[in-house]
Amino acid sequence: MDLKETTIAKIDQLVPRYPNKRSAALPLCHLIQEDIGYLSNESIEWIANRLDLEPINISEIVTFYPMLRTKAPGRYQVRVCRTLSCALAGAYKTCKQFEDAFDCEVGSTSPDGLVTLEYVECHADCGNAPVVMIGEKEYTGVKEDVTRDLIDKIKNKTIEIG
Amino acid sequence: MAIKQQRLILKYADQPGYTNNIECYIKYGGYEQLKKAFKMKPEDICKEVIDSGVRGRGGAGFPAGMKWKFLDRKSGKPIYLICNADESEPGTFKDRQIIHKDPHQLIEGMLCAAYAIGAKLAFIYIRGEFFEGYKILEKAIEEARSRGFLGDKILGSDYSCDIIVHRGAGAYICGEETGLIESLEGKRANPRIKPPYFPAALGLYQCPTIVNNVETLCDVKHIIEMGGKAFSKIGTPGNTGTRIWCVSGHVKNPGYYEFPCAAITLGQLIYDVCGGLLPGRKLKAVIPGGSSSKILRADERFEGKLKDGTSFDWGIEDIPMDFDSLAAVGSMSGSGGVIIMDDTTDMVEALANINYFYAHESCGQCTPCREGVPWMKKITTRMCNGGAREEDIGLLTDIADQIAGRTICAFGEAASWPVQSFVSKFKDEFVAKAKEQSLLREKGEVSNQKPTLI
Ligand SMILES: Cc1cc2nc3c(=O)[nH]c(=O)nc-3n(C[C@H](O)[C@H](O)[C@H](O)COP(=O)(O)O)c2cc1C
Ligand code: SF4
Ligand code: FES
DSSP states (O other), X not given: OOOOHHHHHHHHHHGXXXXXXXXXXXXXXXXXXXXXXXXXXXXXXXXXXXXXXXXXXXXXXXXXXXXXXXXXXXXXXXXXXXXHHHHHTTHHHXXXXXXXXXXXXXXXEOTTSSEEXXXXXXXXXXXXXXXXXXXXXXXXXXXXXHHHHHHHHHHTTOOOXX | OOOOOOOSTTTTTTSTTOOSSHHHHHHTTTTHHHHHHHTSOHHHHHHHHHHHTOBOSSSSOOBHHHHHHTOOOSSOSOOEEEEEEOOOSTTOOSHHHHHHHOHHHHHHHHHHHHHHHTOSEEEEEEOTTOHHHHHHHHHHHHHHHHTTSSBSSGGGSSOOBEEEEEEOOSOGGGGSHHHHHHHHTTSOOOOOXXXXXXXXXXXXXXXXXEEEEHHHHHHHHHHHHHOHHHHHTSEETTEESEEXXXXXXXXXXXXXXXXETTSSBHHIIIIIISOOSSTTXXXXXXXXXXXXXXXXXXXXXXXXXXXXXXXXXXXXXXXXXXXXXXXXXXXXXTTSEEEEEETTOOHHHHHHHHHHHHHHHOOSOSHHHXXXXXXXXXXXXXXXXXXXXXXXXXXXXXXXXXXXXXXXSTHHHHHHHHHHHHHHHSHHHHHHHHHHHHHHHHTTOOOOOOXXXX
């Protein structure tokens, strides 16, 4: 597996900090996902090996935690919070705007591979609803105008992703 | 006129010029309480925390001093402290403010707590979506380490303690303390059964562990500063200290507002603090403590007796914002997430939205929860999509009644309470929807549009 040197360094620093190696499983999933974009079978085996675990021990967490992915997302991952406070502020309309703009239903990737559109649950910023994450950057107050602006920036690839 | 906040935890957070770096924190008197703590005996700090009466800010409101007292100190195993920064109860966004704007306050509170309970390793379990918060905490911890506030032989004492920031990955159940512990052990966040797995006895790696919320741990710093007795004078007996109320939904000025417990009523919070409702709207309902707490209807009368025996007769606006008053009206202050709904809100859609959340988040260990919660979601989604039936109403309550109290963790209740309270308090709306839709179906005018859950 081709991991960046910085990723390897982070992993080597992190694992010994835990009293029990297995605790590093989730952090390693994060680090490898951040490096490669998703968690392939090869990555899962690599993590298991690094922590002296069985691949199933890693698979079972990869399939449990919503933020961990086994497939590469589109160029931009757009995550619309749909939980109650955001919904009361119009999140479902925001999501529809994204769906129409990129010709993709929530839960899928646009045909051009530009956007993976997903619903997520409360992001703990309900006072600034609706909340949308693009990559690792959070956008707040995403009502109609703001959404339009975000869509334009995604289309011309100038959007900030954290 | 807006009522002025009385901030303790967020005292400096939004002050112009206040930043989250350590120089700024120290300039404002930061880490002085840690020095003070080191001059005290650990058991004396625990005593101050008991005297303060501080109750957990994570949801259940359990007295922190009592939880610490349950700690098994005789096992000979290492003791761990975990800060619960999973902040995932819908409607709650206070821990985020502390982490982003005043991370050193949390670190100082944690170190005081760790010293008091004898922990040499502490964790901050932060939800995975807090990318920025994670970076801020990592930086703050390095700053604290380089100044000798954290790590080996802190401030030249014999006491060493490290803090590891551990990221979750998008699962709400990691907020439940035993689910959190499983997750921290590198497994699925399947909650453990209590007894025997009370964290204070059998927690992380089967060792005694204290799990406290971010805000609770910040309170510890202030308890050391002012002393437990003085802290207990803020608020009312049994409801001490301040609380950060997170207000969202249909108000003019949503946001977070800190007040001593019981210093304001729900009406004052909505109308004087948050600027009231949008023009022309009327209050319909309030969820006062995160989406798991039972909903309050705007035109209800709340009558009964408080713990101390005094009787009350309140309208929704008269309810004092504190633990016991909200419990007395049949709900809870939970995590401080106050969700306001005005008269434009369709209650069936609102419940369908909540059910979608819980169905998505069940960990799947217990049959009533794994099967029942998605079933409730299916029913309420169908009710929003032209398929409402009158028998759905009884069915929803039946299912909820069979989940609550029959599961490993309190998620079962968290998912059932919204259903039970929405259905009983807004039954008229559920019935009306069912009647209206059955008429439409008879006429063959079934709407087959994709449901929006508001
Ligand atoms: C389903 C569920 C979700 C929870 N989520 C959180 C959470 O996100 N943050 C939190 O601090 N406590 C949460 N709790 C409460 C914790 O289990 C635990 O009681 C709390 O962290 C203890 O801290 P405290 O005593 O300082 O409040 C949750 C509980 C349940 C049952
Ligand atoms: S009640 Fe639900 S969330 Fe809690 S342990 Fe059981 S299945 Fe998991
Ligand atoms: S409901 Fe969207 S951030 Fe809380």
